[in-house]
Amino acid sequence: MSEFNLEQSIQEWKRTLWKQQGLEPGHIEELESHLRDKIDDYLEQGLSSEKAFNQAKERSMPEPELIATDFFNARHKGRKKPPWQRKASISSRMPMNIKVAVRFMFKQKLHSLINILGLGVGLSACLLIVLYISNELSYDKFYKDADRIYRFANGESGQSTSPRLGIQAKLDFPEIEEIARVKGPTENTLKVDNVKFRETDGFGVDSTFHKLFSVDFLEGNPDKAWTEPNAIVLTKSLADKYFQGSEAYGKLIHVNGVPTKVTGVITDPPQNTHLQYRYLLSFAHTTDVTTGNWIEKWYATYAKLVRGVEPEVLEQKFPEFKRKHAGSQLINWLGYDSYDELLAARNTAPTYTLKPMTDLHLYYPVFAFGSGGSIDNVYTFSLVAFFILLIACINFMNLCTARSALRLKEVGIRKVLGSVRKQLIVQFLTETVLLSLFAMIISLLLATLALDSFGNLANRQFTIQDLFAPELLLSLLGLMLVVGLLAGAYPAIFMSRFKPVKALKGELKVKGSNTFLRKGLVVFQFGISIFLIISTVVVFSQLNFMRSKSLGIHTEQVVTIKNAAVLNGKLRAFKELAKRSPNVVSLSYSFGQPFKRLAKSGFNMVDEADKKTNFTMLNVDEDFWATYDIRLKDGRLFSYDLDADWANLIINEAGQRWMGIESVAGAKLGQNNNNYNVVGVVEDFHFESLKQDIGPLVIRYSDPVRDTTVAKRWGKSYLGAFDALYSASIRITGDYGDALDHIRECWSEVAPGEPLNYAFVDEIFNRLYDEDRRFGQIFTVSSALAVAISCLGLFALTAFTLDRRLKELAVRKVLGASVIKLIRLILLEFTKLVTMGALISIPVGYWVMQEWLSGFAYRINFSPLLLIIPGLVVLIITWSMVGFQSAKVALSNPVNVLRSE
Amino acid sequence: MAYKTLVAASTKPLVLSILSHGKCYGYQIIKHVQELTNGELQWTDAMLYPVLHRMEGDALVQSEWVILENGRKRKYYSITDKGKAEREDTKKQWINVNRALQLLWKSGNELQLG
Structure with a gap:
């Protein structure tokens, strides 16, 4: 044991006092003089110097912090606690944190902009979809006692x-x-x-x-x-x-x-x-x-x-x-x-x-009287919204994480200056939460601007009040806080752990779990983007296919008059008038018409009463065939002699297949104990949406021009068809405008004062796919957004990756690597990520789209190109974006980079 | 041992009264108090100085550094005029309290409580 040194002990004791914020030099000297007096007294009493020092310190000097507190209180009346005893509350530091966060945001303008915009755009898309979904779910709930009302x-x-x-x-x-x-x-x-x-x-x-x-x-x-x-x-x-x-x-x-x-x-x-x-x-x-x-x-x-x-x-x-x-x-x-x-x-x-x-x-x-809802759409769009949100959030987190790597030195200096870990964590979190809150404001702005066009797209009306509903805003705010905290959590926890010296020396490698997580997220993002593109391409091919598919029936240039029933008694006059124009090829009256809701009725085989099925019913006059260009396959058309043909039927090929007959000779169908002769078979044509197979069809002869009692005669079988009893279909040729003018003239001559209500058959047909087309459009917009956000993120991420590897690339170049090699090196890394994303998304996309297509009776062939092209598109986008940026770096003079440090 | 509250309350009058006998440094004040009260009034030594500083801030006392022959430094405190006035004031109060207690404790003295 070394000998006790009184002077040294006193100096050491003094040093413990120096550390206290509340004590000033004069105070400490005064206390020292006091201690020395006390020690002298003890020494006089015969104590050893060590004992004297210890006793003096123990008796007269409490813990340094207590002394400091007392001195502080003596100087500052009113304040409750000296600063070193006050708990650093998050709220008291908030203004400073926000100030720093805003400063940092402006320091990296491009990055912050990309980050906020990416999240904002994604969020606004999400918001709109949420609006759509909640509107869909709100149907009929506002009626009083809605939960007790049922429909038979x-x-x-x-x-x-x-x-x-x-x-x-x-x-x-x-x-x-x-x-x-x-x-x-x-x-x-x-x-x-x-x-x-x-x-x-x-x-x-x-x-x-x-x-x-x-x-x-x-x-x-x-x-x-x-x-x-x-x-x-x-x-x-x-x-x-x-x-x-x-x-x-x-x-x-x-x-x-x-x-x-x-x-x-x-x-x-x-x-x-x-x-x-x-x-x-x-x-x-x-x-x-x-x-x-x-x-x-x-x-x-x-x-x-x-x-x-x-x-x-x-x-x-x-x-x-x-x-x-x-x-x-x-x-x-x-x-x-x-x-x-x-x-x-x-x-x-x-x-x-x-x-x-x-x-x-x-x-x-x-x-629902054509309110056009679909729970499948609700599910699909929930999923799409979720995907977009996910991409946007991943992006946001990725960028925040990437950026934090550049701030090692800042962390080091902050720590040297006395920041504790908690303060750093709060600082990082403040920054990310602030960014996410900005994104929220942007998203609300964008959503407001896009509200009307989205309403058109979704065929619904949304108001600003819907968008700014308190619940929606609250959940949005909650979401943003969570996203902000999550995005900040990784850098906050990881970075704040650094030892300041190492951080300042730049010795720390921000590798390992950090890059793995980030790469994983990027792969995921690519995966979702590719999946969405696959879906969009498939949905669009299918819609195009349906539009261009041969229907077996002529729909272009056919006009139908919906309210032909008002012509009652003047049908013949109208027909004759209309046919005078060279623009009118033919005019047909019929009960029911293709692509409108048609009545169905059960028919059975006459010799096998148990074999029965529902036939779709059409009642047509003699001009029907020419108007819709329907071709006879077997047997004959009607003889247009009402008395002979009113109990005869013409069926389509599907009907013939169901009956299992080779020829119509002697074929009969039974209905309600009556038997009818089948006199002809027409080639199959579509009369319903392409989602349905062509089913068995029965065509009967009726001519309201000749027989105005036909409604009575056939009426009972057609109950359930709400449409006007019969409609007129007019095949026109030449100039649309001229033809329509002519029809309008004839109409006003025959039915003065009645509005003419007409539609084009191909439009009626296309309207069958309105919902599908709308679905396709929303889908396209959503996936375009998702891809755009991904690109934005990719762009920023590339910039950061390159930034961090500037030195490495410069050294490589100095050592003789060519520009091409350098670019290839960087491209290869991103190619790997895209490929991994594609490997995940292609099977998923294939499966999901097969499911969707199975809802259509007539669908496209699923060619592998539909799966590969989206992957290639994403790859090319990636290459061009990464290639452009890396070329810039690779071409730059390595000296400029290496000189700087 | 005296109550803590009593210690706190009596610190100022004691310091003022001791200083009116001449200037003192902190250690000296504590020793005087100990002697005067037979060790009954125990101060945590270091706690005196904040009190002195506050009294100096209130201009009741003033201080000066003195360097001794052996090179040690001491801070001496002396009472100011304002301190004297303050002392007279507290003195009255303490005497008053003392008198009241004395009266109460005198044997045979009955209080006419109504």
């Missing part, structure tokens, strides 16, 4: 029900609080003060309508609005159109020529309901409405169940209910001996089912 389905999927069903169900089941039947949508001619308007989206409704669907009455009494026949309730927009703000209630207007009283004005339905009515008519008080029957199927029947009633419980009672009430009528009508026989023959196990009204739009779009 005939079987599992029949959207029209018999008129008696609602009436009887209300009588039989106490579980049903109220019933309302709705019929439509129909198109009618409304005459107001001698001005005629052709108005779509009219519905016939029961007087109980308002008890199920909460509608706001602006004028009129809801309870009496639909109790009388010939009553109409207008929506606000229609009432304004007709009466310009003056009271509409009590006014008389003509609906299809019938005087009708306006019994109310209601607000327009919001956009997110499947019932897009513009006016609501009361039903006539005829027995088919008031008593009803079980045969016709015209009505959409809605039921509001009593609170707490499970629909499944009710559904179980339906078979018995139907047997009891509908049995006898159905047996008579369909020609069976007993209800059991009918059940066995028709195999109609589920009688009625109840579909929740709030599910109609997305899950049962056929029930």
